[in-house]
Structure formats: C-alpha cells, structure tokens
Amino acid sequence: MRLISKYGLTLGILAVFLVIFSSCGSRKNMVYFQPDSTLINTVFEQYIPKIQKNDILTIVVTATDPKVTAPFNPLSTMSSSNMTQGVDLALRPTYTVGKDGEITLPMLGKVRIEGLTRLEAIEKLRSELSQYIKDPGVNINFNNFRVSVLGEVARPGSFIMPTERVTILEALGMAGDMTIRGVRENVTLIREVDGIKTIHRLDLTKQETLNSPYYYLVQNDVIYVEPNKAQINNSKLGANTNIIISIAGLLITVISVLTR
Structure with a gap:
C-alpha cells in the first residue's frame, strides 16, 4: 500500500508541475506596448478607411425645409414622432456600393x-445636391463596418x-481581450x-x-x-488524457497485485 501511495503521490506531483509550467509566461510576452524609445506619431487621418465595393451605406439628406428633401429620402417619410429611435434608423434609406463603385440616388x-x-x-x-437644394446637409454612415476577431480571445x-x-x-x-494563452x-x-487579401503581423508588446x-x-x-506553445501542448495532452489515465490505472493495478 505504501508503494501505491508513493506512485499516486508521484503522479500528483507530476500533474501539478505540468500545469504550472504549461501556463507560466514572462512579463515580456504578456504586457502590451512595453516602454521603449519609440516616438508615437500616428494619426487616424493618415489611415481613414475608404468606401469599398459592396459597402452598405445609410445616406440621409437634410435641409432647412424638410419637404424639399423628401425625394432624396424615400423611406424617411415613413418616420413619425411616435417611432422609437431604433425603428426610425431602420427606415432610413440605405445604398449598396456596386461593382462599378457607384450608388444610385433618387434624382441624382x-x-x-x-x-x-x-x-x-x-x-x-x-x-451634387446643391443644384436641387439650397445648402443641403448630408449624413453618411457605414451599415456593415464589420471586423472579425478569432483565436485566443475571450469572445471570438x-x-x-x-x-x-x-x-x-x-x-x-469587443472580443473580451486576448486570453493569457x-x-x-x-x-x-x-x-x-x-479583392486581394494580404496578411500582416503585429507585435502588440512593442x-x-x-x-x-x-x-x-x-x-x-x-x-x-x-495560441502559445503551452496551449498547443495542453491540447495534445488533453487529447491523450484518457489514454494516460488508463495506463496509470493499469500500472497501479499491476503494482497492487505484485505487492500483496
């Protein structure tokens, strides 16, 4: 029985060490934007997104006299003061940028x-609207500005x-940040x-x-x-866990029989 206990204790210690070493990481690998001598000079205006084919845009035309904008806002006439903001937004006219890079607007x-x-x-x-409306106002918003986040994040x-x-x-x-792995x-x-896909690598520790x-x-x-190497190794270990447990159980049984 002492031998069995010794083997059980050994397996327990090995399991603890495996968990500790597989999940540990250095500060260098974990902390975002670690201090260095880099001069931060980027500004959003340098990289403003451009309208692309297949973009879906909400376009609303305004003016001092709302009546003159009616032909340019075909769905906005359905709005009423009793509607919630969400419903009103849903009724605003949307336009899809075609393969030719164009949208088709009423009148224009x-x-x-x-x-x-x-x-x-x-x-x-x-x-373009100034030929029909005096001092027109235009508001454009993206309806499908979608970004996907995959892999080792909390909520992909x-x-x-x-x-x-x-x-x-x-x-x-928005994806709940990266996991520790x-x-x-x-x-x-x-x-x-x-239509051309490119791949870029970013080091978020710098x-x-x-x-x-x-x-x-x-x-x-x-x-x-x-995922980091520890997570990859853990996934391999997880796939073989049942086999390892079965072998360990068999060894303990054999030892138990031999030491009776």
Whole structure:
C-alpha cells in the first residue's frame, strides 16, 4: 500500500508541475506596448478607411425645409414622432456600393464614391445636391463596418462597429481581450482591398505597433490570435488524457497485485 501511495503521490506531483509550467509566461510576452524609445506619431487621418465595393451605406439628406428633401429620402417619410429611435434608423434609406463603385440616388442617378472617405463622399454629394437644394446637409454612415476577431480571445466573433474610427485594441476589447494563452508578439491581420487579401503581423508588446498602418482597422478586417506553445501542448495532452489515465490505472493495478 505504501508503494501505491508513493506512485499516486508521484503522479500528483507530476500533474501539478505540468500545469504550472504549461501556463507560466514572462512579463515580456504578456504586457502590451512595453516602454521603449519609440516616438508615437500616428494619426487616424493618415489611415481613414475608404468606401469599398459592396459597402452598405445609410445616406440621409437634410435641409432647412424638410419637404424639399423628401425625394432624396424615400423611406424617411415613413418616420413619425411616435417611432422609437431604433425603428426610425431602420427606415432610413440605405445604398449598396456596386461593382462599378457607384450608388444610385433618387434624382441624382449614379454617383461614384468608391475610394473616397466618408467625409469626402459627404462633400461630393453635397455638391451634387446643391443644384436641387439650397445648402443641403448630408449624413453618411457605414451599415456593415464589420471586423472579425478569432483565436485566443475571450469572445471570438464578428462585430459591427458603430464608427469607422476603430483600432485593433478596440476590436480585441469587443472580443473580451486576448486570453493569457494568446501570442501577443505575432497577431495576424488579414485585410482585403479590391479583392486581394494580404496578411500582416503585429507585435502588440512593442510601442512601434502604435505607428503601424494596420493599427487602425478598415471594414472586413480579420484578426487572428494564435495560441502559445503551452496551449498547443495542453491540447495534445488533453487529447491523450484518457489514454494516460488508463495506463496509470493499469500500472497501479499491476503494482497492487505484485505487492500483496
């Protein structure tokens, strides 16, 4: 019985050490943006997302006299003071940017806006509308500014962003941040522009990443956080756990029989 207890104690100690060493990590591998001599000079205006094909945009035209905007807001006439804000937003006209980079607006017809920022598109539409409306106002919002976060994060998934000004940190925050098992030095960003996908690597432990052209995200970006070696090893161990337990049980049984 002492021999059995000794083997049981040994297996227990080995299990504890396995858990400790598989989950440990250094500060260097865990802390975001560790201090160094990097000069932070990035600004959002350098990397403002551009309107792309297949973007879905909400466009609302305003003026001093609401009646003159009715032809340009075909669905807004359904709104009423009794509607909730959410319902009212749902009734606002939306437009999909076609494969030719154009949208089709009432009265104006086709207008090319692909490659423009949201503010540039607003100014272009204001200029086009000025032939029909005095001092028109235009509001454009993205309806499908989606970012996906996958891998070692608390809540992986796809998220619709309320604004086009979004950073990789904000996207990770919406996904509940990286788990302790996520590799912060090699975060993958997949970006598609004009049908061409490109892959970029970001080291979130270095301040220089704040200056990266990929620190600010664009629509349809995909972020992937890979698991560290300990997590990969743990997954292998988990797959073989039943086999290990069975072998250990068999050894203990054999030892028990031999030492009677």
